[in-house]
Amino acid sequence: MSEKIDQNRREFVSVAGKAAAASVVAPGVLLHSIAHAEPRAEPVTDAVRYGLLIDTTKCADGCSDCVSACDKENGLDLLGKPDGATDEDWARQKPRWIRTVKVKDRLSGHVSSLPLMCQHCEHPPCVDVCPTGASFRRADGIVMVDRHTCIGCRYCMMACPYKARSFIHENIKVKLSAVPRGKGCVESCTLCVHRRDYGVAGTACADACEHGAILFGDLNDPNSDITKALQERNHTQLRADLKLNTGVRYRGI
Amino acid sequence: MVRTVTRLLLLAALLFSAVTFAESQRNNAVIEGSKAADLDACVAPTDFMRRAHFELIEHQRHITVHQGIRKTDNSLAGCVNCHVAKDVHGTFLPVDGANPVTGEQQFCAGCHEYSGVQLDCFSCHTNVPLKAGK
Amino acid sequence: MKKIYYREWGIESPRYWGLLAVLTVILAVAGFAVLHMEHEGHWVTGMNNEVVWGVPHVFAIFLIVAASGALNVAALGSVFGKHIYKSLGRLSGLLAMTLLLSGLLILVLDLGQPSRLIVAMTTYNFKSIFAWNIYLYVGFLVIVAAYLFTMMERKAQRFYKGVGLLAFVWRLILTTGTGSIFGFIVARPGYDAAMLAPMFIIMSFAYGLAIYLLVLMFTFDAEGRALGDKLLGRLKSLLGIFVSAIFYFVLVYHLTNLYGTENHEYEAFILLNGGIYTTLFWVGWVLLGMLVPMAILFHPALGNSRGGIIAASLLVILGGLAAMYVIVIGGQAFPMPIFPDKIILESGFQDGIGGAALYYSPSLPEFLLGIGGVALALGVTLVAVRMLKFLPASLADEVVDPHHG
Numbered sequence: 001m002s003e004k005i006d007q008n009r010r011e012f013v014s015v016a017g018k019a020a021a022a023s024v025v026a027p028g029v030l031l032h033s034i035a036h037a038e039p040r041a042e043p044v045t046d047a048v049r050y051g052l053l054i055d056t057t058k059c060a061d062g063c064s065d066c067v068s069a070c071d072k073e074n075g076l077d078l079l080g081k082p083d084g085a086t087d088e089d090w091a092r093q094k095p096r097w098i099r100t101v102k103v104k105d106r107l108s109g110h111v112s113s114l115p116l117m118c119q120h121c122e123h124p125p126c127v128d129v130c131p132t133g134a135s136f137r138r139a140d141g142i143v144m145v146d147r148h149t150c151i152g153c154r155y156c157m158m159a160c161p162y163k164a165r166s167f168i169h170e171n172i173k174v175k176l177s178a179v180p181r182g183k184g185c186v187e188s189c190t191l192c193v194h195r196r197d198y199g200v201a202g203t204a205c206a207d208a209c210e211h212g213a214i215l216f217g218d219l220n221d222p223n224s225d226i227t228k229a230l231q232e233r234n235h236t237q238l239r240a241d242l243k244l245n246t247g248v249r250y251r252g253i
Numbered sequence: 254m255v256r257t258v259t260r261l262l263l264l265a266a267l268l269f270s271a272v273t274f275a276e277s278q279r280n281n282a283v284i285e286g287s288k289a290a291d292l293d294a295c296v297a298p299t300d301f302m303r304r305a306h307f308e309l310i311e312h313q314r315h316i317t318v319h320q321g322i323r324k325t326d327n328s329l330a331g332c333v334n335c336h337v338a339k340d341v342h343g344t345f346l347p348v349d350g351a352n353p354v355t356g357e358q359q360f361c362a363g364c365h366e367y368s369g370v371q372l373d374c375f376s377c378h379t380n381v382p383l384k385a386g387k
Numbered sequence: 388m389k390k391i392y393y394r395e396w397g398i399e400s401p402r403y404w405g406l407l408a409v410l411t412v413i414l415a416v417a418g419f420a421v422l423h424m425e426h427e428g429h430w431v432t433g434m435n436n437e438v439v440w441g442v443p444h445v446f447a448i449f450l451i452v453a454a455s456g457a458l459n460v461a462a463l464g465s466v467f468g469k470h471i472y473k474s475l476g477r478l479s480g481l482l483a484m485t486l487l488l489s490g491l492l493i494l495v496l497d498l499g500q501p502s503r504l505i506v507a508m509t510t511y512n513f514k515s516i517f518a519w520n521i522y523l524y525v526g527f528l529v530i531v532a533a534y535l536f537t538m539m540e541r542k543a544q545r546f547y548k549g550v551g552l553l554a555f556v557w558r559l560i561l562t563t564g565t566g567s568i569f570g571f572i573v574a575r576p577g578y579d580a581a582m583l584a585p586m587f588i589i590m591s592f593a594y595g596l597a598i599y600l601l602v603l604m605f606t607f608d609a610e611g612r613a614l615g616d617k618l619l620g621r622l623k624s625l626l627g628i629f630v631s632a633i634f635y636f637v638l639v640y641h642l643t644n645l646y647g648t649e650n651h652e653y654e655a656f657i658l659l660n661g662g663i664y665t666t667l668f669w670v671g672w673v674l675l676g677m678l679v680p681m682a683i684l685f686h687p688a689l690g691n692s693r694g695g696i697i698a699a700s701l702l703v704i705l706g707g708l709a710a711m712y713v714i715v716i717g718g719q720a721f722p723m724p725i726f727p728d729k730i731i732l733e734s735g736f737q738d739g740i741g742g743a744a745l746y747y748s749p750s751l752p753e754f755l756l757g758i759g760g761v762a763l764a765l766g767v768t769l770v771a772v773r774m775l776k777f778l779p780a781s782l783a784d785e786v787v788d789p790h791h792g
Binding site: 064067082085088089090091092093094095096099100101102103104105106107111116125127128129130131132133149150151152153154155157158159160161162163165166167168169170171183184185186238239241242253 | 427428429434435437439501503506507515517568571573575723725728732734738746
Binding site for chain 2: 179
C-alpha cells in the first residue's frame with residue numbers, strides 16, 4: 001500500500017484546514033476521555049507498540065465482563081439476529097472481537113480461563129495473505145482491516161491461527177460514530193483504535209476487568225507497566241511455534 | 254439609558270441584517286436545525302465544498318485509517334455531526350435520508366439524489382451521531 | 388495421418404436452443420441466489436465465522452483445477468508431439484478457458500463486496516499468493532487464447548509449438564498457485580504446504596480429462612459425428628492412469644502424514660472419526676471417485692463401452708467434488724490448534740470444544756451458485772463450438788490413425 005500523499009493535496013488540505021471557521025468536537029469520544037484528550041495530529045510511528053498482557057491466573061471462571069465491555073465500546077451490542085436466522089446460526093455468524101475460553105492442560109489437568117482476541121502479531125499471517133492489502137499492520141502494531149479496500153474474500157480468516165476475525169454476514173442498521181461497520185467486510189479487535197487516536201487511556205476490556213487480568217500498554221516503553229510486568233515474570237505467546245511475535249502475551253498457561 | 258437602548262437596537266439591526274445577508278448567500282443545502290445552520294462556514298470554503306468535498310473525506314479516510322490522524326475537521330463523522338438536523342421531537346434525522354413528516358431531503362441525500370451520485374458510505378458509517386453506551 | 392477438417396457444431400436448431408434454454412434457466416436461478424446472498428448478506432448461507440469458505444469455493448476450486456487439466460489434451464498434441472491428440476487441441480483450449488472463467492466468477496460472486504472487484508484488480512499485496520493468482524489466471528486466459536489462435540489461424544501456425552509449451556508450463560504454475568492458496572495457511576494442520584500443490588496438479592489431470600471426455604462424447608454423439616473407438620480408448624486409458632495416480636498419491640499422502648505424530652489427530656479426523664468428512668473421503672472420493680472408475684476403465688468390456696466411459700467420467704467428477712469438499716471444508720472443520728497441548732472445555736465461540744468438529748451445513752443458495760458456474764461453463768462452450776470451428780468434422784478411426792502417434 002502506498003502511504004504517499006500527493007503534494008498538492010497535502011497543501012490543499014492544510015489550507016482547507018486553516019479556512020475552517022469552527023471546529024467539531026471529536027465524534028465518538030467517550031465521556032471519561034475528557035481529561036487532556038487530544039486527537040492525534042501526526043501519523044502514528046513505530047516508536048510505540050501496543051499490546052496486552054493477560055494473566056490467566058487472575059482471570060475468573062465464568063466472568064465475561066471484558067466481552068460485554070468490548071461489545072459496548074465497539075457497537076457489537078447494537079447488532080441483532082437477522083429475521084429468519086436461528087440462534088445457532090447467529091452464534092456462529094455474528095461478529096465477536098473477544099471471547100472467553102476455558103482450557104485444560106492435557107498433561108497436568110490444570111484448568112485456566114482466558115480471553116482470546118486478535119493477537120496483533122508482528123508478522124501477521126492475515127496481512128501476508130490479503131490480496132488487496134486491506135488487512136494491514138499500523139505502525140504502532142495494531143493489526144486491522146481497512147474496510148474501504150476489503151473485498152470480503154475471507155482469506156485472512158482462513159490464515160489467522162487464532163480465529164480472531166469475523167465476517168459481517170448481515171446488513172447493519174445501527175452503528176457507532178467511532179466504529180463503522182458494514183456487511184461483507186472482515187473485522188477484528190483494533191485495540192480500541194479510536195481511543196488510541198483520541199488520546200484516551202486503556203482498552204474497554206482492560207478497563208472492565210475487575211480482577212486486573214488484562215494489562216494494556218506500550219511494549220516499546222521500558223517504563224510502562226506492561227513492559228515491567230513482562231520483564232518480571234515469564235509469559236507465553238499462543239502458537240509460539242509459528243514465530244509471529246504476538247503483541248498479546250499470556251501468563252499462567 | 255436611551256443611548257444604550259438605541260445602541261442595542263442598532264446592534265440588533267446590524268446583527269439581523271448580517272444574518273439575513275448570510276442567509277441569502279447560503280445555498281439551501283444546509284438543513285435548518287443542524288449545527289451548520291448556525292455557522293457561517295464549512296470546514297473549507299463553501300465553493301470548494303460543493304465542488305470537491307469528497308476529496309477531503311477520501312483523503313481523510315486514508316490518513317485516519319492508516320496513520321491514525323484524527324485532529325482535523327474533515328472526518329466523515331464530523332460532517333455528519335455538524336450537518337445533521339433534528340426533528341420536532343429532538344431526534345436526529347439521518348443525513349442520507351428524508352424527514353418522514355415533511356419529506357424534506359436531508360443534507361447529504363438532497364444533493365446526491367439530485368445529482369444521481371451514489372452514496373454507499375452510510376452502509377457502514379452511521380448517518381446520525383451515535384456514541385457508545387447511549 | 389489425414390488432414391483434419393473442423394466444422395461448427397451443427398445439431399438441429401430446436402435441440403440447440405432447447406439446451407441453451409435449460410442452461411439459461413439454471414443460470415437465472417443461480418443469479419437469483421446470488422442476488423439474494425448479496426442483498427441479505429452471507430447469513431443466508433451456511434458459511435460462518437468458523438467455516439468461512441463453503442460450497443461455492445468447492446465448486447470454484449474444482450473448476451479452476453479442472454480448467455488447467457482440460458488443457459492437457461492439447462499439450463499432449465503440441466508439447467509431447469502426439470499427433471493423435473492434435474485434433475483435440477481446440478476443444479481442449481476452449482474448455483480450459485470456459486472452466487476457468489466460471490470458476491473465477493463463482494469466487495467473485497461469493498465475495499462480501501463483489502462490487503469492489505475493481506479494487507482487487509488495482510491494489511495488490513504482492514506478498515499474497517491470492518494476488519499472484521489473479522495474475523496467473525489472467526495470464527492463463529491470454530496465453531490459452533493465443534494458443535487457440537495458433538491452432539485456428541494458418542498464419543500463426545509457426546508459433547503453435549512455442550505457445551503450446553508456454554501454455555503447458557503456465558498451467559503447471561497455475562495449479563501450483565491454486566494449491567498454494569491452501570499451502571500458505573500454516574496454522575491449519577489440514578493444509579500441508581508440501582503436498583497440496585503436487586496433489587492438485589495430479590487431480591487436475593484427471594478432472595480436466597473427465598470433463599473433456601464427457602463434452603467430447605456428448606457433442607459428437609448429439610450430432611452424429613464419428614468418434615472412433617481407438618481415440619476414445621486412448622483417452623479412457625489416460626483417465627484410468629490419472630485416477631490411479633491420484634489414488635497412489637492420496638495413499639502416500641496419508642501414510643506419510645500418519646508417520647509424523649503432529650498430524651495424527653488430523654489424520655484420525657479425515658480417516659476415522661470426522662463424520663461427514665470421513666464418509667465423503669472414503670465413499671465419495673476413494674470408492675466412487677477412484678476405485679469404481681478404475682474398475683470400470685480397466686475392465687476389458689465395461690472400459691470399452693461408451694456407457695462405461697461416461698459413468699466412469701461422471702464418477703471421477705463427483706469424486707473430485709467430494710475431494711474438494713474434504714480438503715477445503717474438512718480442513719476448516721478440523722478445530723484450529725490454538726492451544727496445542729490443551730483441551731478446550733468451554734468457549735464463547737465454538738472453537739471445537741473437546742476436539743469437536745466445527746459446524747458447517749451447506750445451504751441451497753451456495754449450491755445454486757456452484758451449479759450456475761458449471762452451467763455457465765457448459766453454455767459458453769456449446770455456444771462457442773456452434774459458432775466457431777472447434778470440433779473436428781470426424782474423429783473416426785481412419786481419420787486419427789493412431790499408428791502415427
